Structure formats: structure tokens, C-alpha cells
Amino acid sequence: MAVDVVSLQDEESRFYGCLGSRSLCGLLPPDAISQAMDQDGVTLLDALREAGLENVPHEALDLSRYRGFLEAHIEQGPHLEAAGNRVGVVDSIVGLGGRRFRFIGEQNHAGTTMMSIRKDAATALFALAQGINDAFSALAGPRSVWTMGRVEVRPGAASIVPGYAELELQYRDPSMAMLDAFEAEVDRLVKEVRSRDQATVEMSASRERIAPVKMDETLRVHLGSAAQKHAPGQWVEMPSGAYHDAGVIAALLPTAMLFIPSIGGVSHDFSENSHDEDIVIGCQVLADATAATLLDN
Numbered sequence: 001m002a003v004d005v006v007s008l009q010d011e012e013s014r015f016y017g018c019l020g021s022r023s024l025c026g027l028l029p030p031d032a033i034s035q036a037m038d039q040d041g042v043t044l045l046d047a048l049r050e051a052g053l054e055n056v057p058h059e060a061l062d063l064s065r066y067r068g069f070l071e072a073h074i075e076q077g078p079h080l081e082a083a084g085n086r087v088g089v090v091d092s093i094v095g096l097g098g099r100r101f102r103f104i105g106e107q108n109h110a111g112t113t114m115m116s117i118r119k120d121a122a123t124a125l126f127a128l129a130q131g132i133n134d135a136f137s138a139l140a141g142p143r144s145v146w147t148m149g150r151v152e153v154r155p156g157a158a159s160i161v162p163g164y165a166e167l168e169l170q171y172r173d174p175s176m177a178m179l180d181a182f183e184a185e186v187d188r189l190v191k192e193v194r195s196r197d198q199a200t201v202e203m204s205a206s207r208e209r210i211a212p213v214k215m216d217e218t219l220r221v222h223l224g225s226a227a228q229k230h231a232p233g234q235w236v237e238m239p240s241g242a243y244h245d246a247g248v249i250a251a252l253l254p255t256a257m258l259f260i261p262s263i264g265g266v267s268h269d270f271s272e273n274s275h276d277e278d279i280v281i282g283c284q285v286l287a288d289a290t291a292a293t294l295l296d297n
Contacts, residue, residue, distance in 0.1 A: 003290055004065075008245045015044040017207075021245035024061050025252050061252060068219050068254040068293055071246040072286045074274050078265025079238060086231035086281050088259035089223045093213040093240045093247040094143065095179050096172040098206035099186055101128060105199035107155065107163025121165040122153045124199040129167060131189040136171070139185060141178050143239055146171040165199075174212050174239045213247040219256035219293060226288035227258070230281050242267075258285055 008020035015036040022028045036044035048054050075081075080088050105121035129148055136146050150168040171182045186203075194201050220237070227235035238259070246255045260282040263273045 002065075003294070011245050014038050015047070018243070018245050018248045019044075021248040023058055025248055026060060027248060027251065061249075063252060066253055067296075068216065068256070069246065069249045070219065070223070070286060070290060070293070071244060071249075071255070071257045072282055073240075073244060073257060073259055074267070074272070075259040075262045075265075076242050076267035076272075077262060080236070080259060080261040081263065081265060083236065085234050085236050086261065086278055087227040087235035087285055088238045089220055089227060089235060090215050090240045090246075090257035090259060091220060091237045092174050092215060093244060093250075093257075094172045094174045094242075095176060095210050095212035096170060096207075096243060097179055097183060097209040098168065098170040099183075100204050100206035101125070101167045101169070101190070102202040102204075103128075103165040103167070103199045104202070105163050105165075106161070108161045110159045110161055113161050118161055119163075119197075119199050120161050121199045122162040124193055124196070124201060125151070125153070125165040125167050127196070127198070128189055128193045128201070131192065132169060132186065135185045135189060136182060139178070139181050141173060141175060143241060144171070144173045144178055144182075145241060146182070168206050170206070172241060176212055179209070179212075210243060210247070213250050213255075215246070215250070215256045216254035218296070219254055219289070222289040222292040222296070223256055223258050223285060225292065226285040229288065230284045256289075258282060258289075 008018070008024065010016065010019035011021070015038055016022070016028070016032055033044055045054070075088055080086070103121035103124045105124065106119035108118070132146065132148070136144070147170050148167055149170065150166070152166040153162045154164040155162070169186070171179065173179055173182070190201055190203050224235070224237070240257060240259070244257060246257045249255050260274055260278040263275065264271075266272050
């Protein structure tokens with residue numbers, strides 16, 4: 001049995017999250033390629049045309065050729081480096097969900113509109129955001145995270161009561177039960193903010209919900225054995241807080257992942273980096289685990 005090395009496009013979602021792996025696995029919705037567009041208005045069809053790939057047939061995963069899929073990645077977080085570990089063997093990939101909130105108030109003069117009669121969209125947004133932080137903190141498990149990374153307030157002037165605002169929330173956890181609890185709490189908080197009559201609050205899903213994914217136990221054992229050989233006492237099993245192509249391919253093939261440390265725990269920034277010696281160890285672990293998988297009867 002041969003080994004194939006694959007580089008998968010657009011895991012980070014310029015056009016569509018995990019575009020390459022979803023396409024390879026035949027899991028793209030029928031209209032995904034024709035409708036996908038990046039934040040600058042460039043369509044995926046235009047990008048394919050510009051790259052000379054417009055009429056190139058899409059690769060399709062031939063399941064009869066493969067025993068499994070192993071993905072190597074940087075951790076994109078601080079845990080390995082902080083604990084002095086060189087390798088992480090991923091036991092699961094977190095699930096995630098997201099909500100988008102629109103707050104519709106009444107734009108008015110900031111000096112003449114008394115507080116008692118205001119319909120302030122931004123005040124409603126801040127109330128919901130604070131409520132989410134407080135409620136999620138009380139519920140959270142050891143690997144729960146949530147982010148409110150996009151806020152818009154209109155018209156955005158110091159002397160005008162905002163008449164419109166938007167907030168986007170994303171939450172992640174290895175447990176489906178925790179994701180359900182977060183969503184139930186968001187529903188409760190939205191009802192509470194609506195009852196204050198500050199502004200109308202509209203809520204919708206900001207992305208498709210993704211369930212947590214367990215990694216294959218046999219492949220994890222091979223990665224763990226290789227990690228113990230090349231980094232004895234300096235490896236750990238851990239969940240992935242980021243979503244990866246392995247989460248897509250796991251629907252069709254036994255799948256596992258390994259991490260190496262990220263310097264300073266930094267990711268999604270130009271300073272993102274890993275030490276050369278950790279890259280070498282990661283490659284050795286990946287190679288040995290691959291060989292063990294091929295030899296496994």
C-alpha cells in the first residue's frame with residue numbers, strides 16, 4: 001500500500017471552510033462552488049479561472065486506496081509550549097456554532113434624547129455581550145471558548161444615539177452537550193434583552209453548526225507510540241480547539257492528528273512560528289506512525 005501526501009486548499013475559509021477536503025470527500029453542497037465568494041467580492045469561479053483551473057476535474061477520494069488519514073499541524077495555541085511538551089496527539093476536534101445578532105433601535109440626537117425614552121441599539125448590544133460573558137463563564141468546561149469578534153454600530157458618531165448594531169458570536173467545545181447549553185443560554189439572554197424594550201433584537205445562525213469529532217483510537221495509539229520514541233515524556237493527548245480538514249475526512253476514513261508547539265501560543269498573526277527542532281520531531285512522529293499503520297494487520 002502506497003502513501004500519498006496531500007495539501008488541501010482553503011481550510012481557513014477564504015471561500016468556504018475546509019473547501020479542499022470537502023471537495024475531495026464529495027461533501028460540498030451542490031451550489032457551493034458556483035456561489036462561494038470571498039470578503040472582497042471575488043468569486044471562487046473567478047479565482048479558479050484566473051488560476052487556470054476552471055475546467056480541471058475535481059479530485060475524488062478513492063476509499064479503496066486508503067487505510068486512514070493522518071494530519072500534522074501546529075497547535076495554534078499555548079498548551080504544548082506552556083507544559084514543555086513537544087508533541088500533542090489529538091483525541092478530538094472541538095465542535096462549534098455561531099450566532100449573529102441585529103439590534104434595531106431609533107437613531108436620535110445624543111444631547112436631547114433623554115435616557116428614559118432612548119431606543120439605543122448599542123446599549124442593547126452591550127447588555128447582551130456582557131450577559132453572554134457572564135453566563136458562559138459560569139457554564140464553561142475546561143476547553144470551552146467563545147468569541148465576539150465582529151461588532152458594528154451605526155452611524156458610529158459620538159453625538160448620535162445608535163439606531164443599528166450587529167454582533168457576531170462564536171463558541172467552541174469538545175462536548176456537544178456544552179454546545180447545546182451555550183445555545184440555550186443565548187436564547188434565554190436574547191429574550192431577557194428584548195424584554196427591556198431598548199431595541200428590537202433579531203438572531204440568526206452565523207454559520208453551520210459543526211459537531212465535535214473523535215479521532216480514531218488505533219491511529220492515536222500509533223501516534224502516541226511514535227511520540228514516546230522521539231519525545232519521551234514530552235507528549236500529551238489533547239483536544240484541538242481549532243477545526244481542521246481531519247474533522248471532514250473523519251466522516252469517511254479513520255483519521256488522527258498530531259500537533260507541534262506554536263511559539264508563544266501565537267496563531268492567525270504574521271508572527272506565527274514553530275521551532276525547527278519541533279518541526280523535525282513532528283515529521284519523525286508522523287513518518288513512524290504512518291509506517292506502523294501500513295504494517296498494522
